[in-house]
Amino acid sequence: MAALAQPDIQETVIRQALSSVPVPENMRLQRLEFRNDSTGDPALFLVFSRKESQKSDEDQVEDLLTLKDAARRKLRDLELPLFPYFVFVPAE
Amino acid sequence: MSLADDLLAQAKTLATIDSGIPSQANLRRSISSSYYALFHLLIAEAASRFIPASPPGLRARVSRSFGHGEMKQICSRFSSKRIPDEISLLLHSRISLELLSITETFVDLQEDRHLADYDVGLSFERGDALLSIGQARRAFTQWNLIRDTDEATVFLAALAFGARWAK
Numbered sequence: 024m025a026a027l028a029q030p031d032i033q034e035t036v037i038r039q040a041l042s043s044v045p046v047p048e049n050m051r052l053q054r055l056e057f058r059n060d061s062t063g064d065p066a067l068f069l070v071f072s073r074k075e076s077q078k079s080d081e082d083q084v085e086d087l088l089t090l091k092d093a094a095r096r097k098l099r100d101l102e103l104p105l106f107p108y109f110v111f112v113p114a115e
Numbered sequence: 116m117s118l119a120d121d122l123l124a125q126a127k128t129l130a131t132i133d134s135g136i137p138s139q140a141n142l143r144r145s146i147s148s149s150y151y152a153l154f155h156l157l158i159a160e161a162a163s164r165f166i167p168a169s170p171p172g173l174r175a176r177v178s179r180s181f182g183h184g185e186m187k188q189i190c191s192r193f194s195s196k197r198i199p200d201e202i203s204l205l206l207h208s209r210i211s212l213e214l215l216s217i218t219e220t221f222v223d224l225q226e227d228r229h230l231a232d233y234d235v236g237l238s239f240e241r242g243d244a245l246l247s248i249g250q251a252r253r254a255f256t257q258w259n260l261i262r263d264t265d266e267a268t269v270f271l272a273a274l275a276f277g278a279r280w281a282k
Contacts, residue, residue: 061229062184064191083242084249095219102196106222111243 033057033103037067040097047086049074053112060108067105069094072114087111119156122148123251130244142239143231149247150228153221153254157186160262161271185277187225190218193270201280205269213257214266220254 034055041052056068071090076083091109098107116124129145130137158181162174192199194215198206227247230237261267273280 060226061233062187062225080242080245081249084245087246088249088253091219091223092216099194099196106191106194108223108226111246113240 036101037098037103040101041069041094044090044093044097046071046090047076049076049114050090050111051114056110057105060106065105067098067103067107068110069107070110070112073111074114117156117159119152119159119255122152122155123248123255126152126244126248126251130241130248137241137244139239142241142244145244146231146239146247147228149244149251150224152251153217153224154181154183154186156255156258157221157271157274160258160267161275164268164271165275181274182277183225186274187222189270189273189277189280190221193273194218194222202269202273206266210266211261211264213261214270217254217257217261218270220250224250 034057037055038052046052050071050073053070053072056070058066058068060066078086087109094109095107126145126148129141129148132141158178161181162178166174166177168174192202193210198210224247227243231239258267
């Protein structure tokens with residue numbers, strides 16, 4: 024996995040791994056950010072854009088939890104030395 | 116009601132108390148409370164498992180020795196694909212999906228808490244607070260499923276000893 028130390032290769036591999044993860048229809052993976060988290064540890068931030076949804080708050084939370092679980096399962100298999108965080112931003 | 120349960124209930128109250136546009140202060144405190152709910156749940160579980168109830172006050176005193184940073188590091192180790200030997204040698208099987216999820220949620224909520232408490236440039240939506248609550252609530256449920264297992268005891272011991280665990 025030494026190649027995964029290079030960000031451009033990392034991004035390609037990560038996007039490939041995530042391509043099979045079902046994403047709620049009002050959401051889209053916008054970009055990946057490789058930066059430190061608030062405690063200074065190297066991390067991966069998956070930024071998703073999110074349009075307004077007609078679903079209930081509970082259903083939307085459930086959708087996001089399901090997405091996080093599925094994405095983390097895929098990313099764990101890559102053995103990345105980065106903890107994956109999820110950021111949800113309003114779609115423009 | 117335990118402190119952890121109380122904090123989780125407070126998080127819900129703060130996230131939903133405003134009828135119109137929610138106050139940023141309420142949303143930030145809600146997100147923070149969701150993290151602290153899980154933080155105190157795990158500390159209370161560790162203290163009650165490893166520290167005797169007598170003399171009175173001992174558990175409370177020991178509970179103060181838990182550190183956010185060390186707990187995050189331990190959770191990160193449990194959630195990685197390759198579990199370090201000092202952990203894996205004590206477990207008879209792979210780490211359960213429940214414990215994996217709890218450790219990931221802890222790291223997640225701690226990051227959210229830092230942003231909510233310190234990053235004044237951010238603006239939060241009610242959905243952000245509800246997501247933190249949903250994550251914390253699920254972690255509580257998952258903990259109840261595994262709390263009597265060996266892996267839960269190993270995890271709590273690792274949290275209690277922090278950085279010294281890897282010696």
